[in-house]
Amino acid sequence: MHIADGILSTEVLVTTAAVSVGIVGYSLKKSKGQLGERQIPMLGVVSSFIFAAQMLNFPIVGGTSGHLLGGMLAAALLGPWNAVLALTTVLFVQALFFSDGGITALGANVFNMAVIGVFTGYLVYQLIEKVFPGKTGKTIGLIAGGWLSVVAGAFAAAVEISLSGLLSFKVAAGALLFWHVFIGIGEAVITLVAVTYLEKVFGAGFFQGVKEAVISEK
Amino acid sequence: MKNKILIGLVTALLLAFILSPFASSNPDGLDRVLKDFGLEERSKTVLVSPAADYVFPGVKNEKLATGLAGVFGTLLTFGFAWFMGKKLSKR
Numbered sequence: 001m002h003i004a005d006g007i008l009s010t011e012v013l014v015t016t017a018a019v020s021v022g023i024v025g026y027s028l029k030k031s032k033g034q035l036g037e038r039q040i041p042m043l044g045v046v047s048s049f050i051f052a053a054q055m056l057n058f059p060i061v062g063g064t065s066g067h068l069l070g071g072m073l074a075a076a077l078l079g080p081w082n083a084v085l086a087l088t089t090v091l092f093v094q095a096l097f098f099s100d101g102g103i104t105a106l107g108a109n110v111f112n113m114a115v116i117g118v119f120t121g122y123l124v125y126q127l128i129e130k131v132f133p134g135k136t137g138k139t140i141g142l143i144a145g146g147w148l149s150v151v152a153g154a155f156a157a158a159v160e161i162s163l164s165g166l167l168s169f170k171v172a173a174g175a176l177l178f179w180h181v182f183i184g185i186g187e188a189v190i191t192l193v194a195v196t197y198l199e200k201v202f203g204a205g206f207f208q209g210v211k212e213a214v215i216s217e218k
Numbered sequence: 219m220k221n222k223i224l225i226g227l228v229t230a231l232l233l234a235f236i237l238s239p240f241a242s243s244n245p246d247g248l249d250r251v252l253k254d255f256g257l258e259e260r261s262k263t264v265l266v267s268p269a270a271d272y273v274f275p276g277v278k279n280e281k282l283a284t285g286l287a288g289v290f291g292t293l294l295t296f297g298f299a300w301f302m303g304k305k306l307s308k309r
Contacts, residue, residue, distance in 0.1 A: 006262035043302065046226075047298075059242040063250075065244040097290070098272055102265075161257075201226060
């Protein structure tokens with residue numbers, strides 16, 4: 001879902017960059033001083049895991065592929081503020097070293113994947129976990145949140161493409177949502193498997209510490 | 219704890235090195251839409267990346283070049299995120 005340089009209009013690039021800078025800045029503030037010594041490497045582990053997983057495009061219908069975005073995965077493990085930072089790190093490395101996503105479009109890509117992807121997924125995940133406590137809620141929450149995070153990110157991209165005057169909103173949203181409804185299923189499955197695996201390796205309680213420390217106010 | 223971090227990182231490295239060369243090369247959802255509407259031609263190169271399109275420079279074997287790019291990126295990401303975590307943890 002990475003937008004290259006030259007696609008979006010300057011206005012859209014500047015606006016999304018400004019919003020992304022604001023939210024990444026706020027996330028840095030929220031995380032500051034909240035990470036314990038043992039928890040620092042977790043940002044590294046989760047971010048690098050997402051980088052690797054984003055390379056693994058899986059085929060969907062009609063000669064198109066998708067790959068994990070990881071917003072829900074990071075938010076479920078580290079809480080939403082650290083998730084914004086993890087995803088932004090991944091997108092930064094991709095744009096700088098691999099030409100995956102333009103450097104001038106970094107703000108738009110951060111907005112779609114690290115902001116919209118993280119928060120839509122996380123809100124739904126939290127809501128479902130509250131309604132159905134325990135393992136069932138967590139499973140349903142990861143699936144629904146993972147799926148929605150991708151669809152919502154695609155929706156944001158559609159808005160940017162139409163605001164750039166490239167396609168009408170109806171056409172852009174219709175086409176992008178069509179593919180991402182399928183890609184979201186892959187996201188949901190991988191998120192569920194990866195969260196289960198990582199929590200097994202590290203112990204769920206370990207991540208809980210990171211998450212609560214960051215979410216709760218000082 | 220150190221072991222666990224190592225397990226996490228090695229898992230990511232293995233995914234990147236072993237599986238990425240076999241990932242689908244079909245366009246992703248967004249690229250597909252841009253292609254369908256003839257918009258991909260708008261894309262241009264602003265910054266020349268050292269391993270553009272996940273091809274590790276100077277490696278002839280395509281699969282190896284992708285796998286090495288994956289290892290390179292996974293380590294870079296780990297390093298940047300760790301560094302950020304270190305900075306953030308200082309009160």
